[in-house]
Amino acid sequence: MTTSSHRPSPRADRVSSTSDVSSDPPPIMLSRCPACGAHASLTPAACPRCGGALFEAVAATGRGVVRARSEVWRAPDSFWKAYVPYTLVLVRLEEGPTIMGHAEASIAIGDPVLGSTTNRADRRVLEFQYCPLGESAVKNFGSHTNTE
Ligand SMILES: [Zn+2]
Numbered sequence: 001m002t003t004s005s006h007r008p009s010p011r012a013d014r015v016s017s018t019s020d021v022s023s024d025p026p027p028i029m030l031s032r033c034p035a036c037g038a039h040a041s042l043t044p045a046a047c048p049r050c051g052g053a054l055f056e057a058v059a060a061t062g063r064g065v066v067r068a069r070s071e072v073w074r075a076p077d078s079f080w081k082a083y084v085p086y087t088l089v090l091v092r093l094e095e096g097p098t099i100m101g102h103a104e105a106s107i108a109i110g111d112p113v114l115g116s117t118t119n120r121a122d123r124r125v126l127e128f129q130y131c132p133l134g135e136s137a138v139k140n141f142g143s144h145t146n147t148e
Helices: 132-142
Strands: 029-030 056-061 063-072 086-093 098-103 112-120 121-128
Touching: 063 098, 086 112, 098 112
Parallel strands: 098 121
Antiparallel strands: 029 056, 063 086, 063 112, 086 098, 112 121
């Protein structure tokens, strides 16, 4: 009769290991403006940087930094009720866009993370895991943030 809401920390030793490609989860996809190289998490009507109206789908690296986190105790529907409490994060990807995903409860604002897609029952969700390997890349893109 144990409640197993407390999950053990994932081992970091599989992050950089070479795993068989066939088991890789599908990547996080972004829209990219071929005219100026700006990325967007959705497909906007026009590129916010250059006004271009054409976009191509590209795979994100999945690396980013946690900008916000919140713990969800009241699920939006019966499906998510089974996962309560769970942690949602806003992650600024190194390509620029900020996207929402799931993370383990120990994740903190400022943590470098690596995201991937995974399935929960029939739903595809984004999950971010702490990943110190992304730190150098994070510092690089963190220094030239977009002015909004
Ligand atoms: Zn553009």
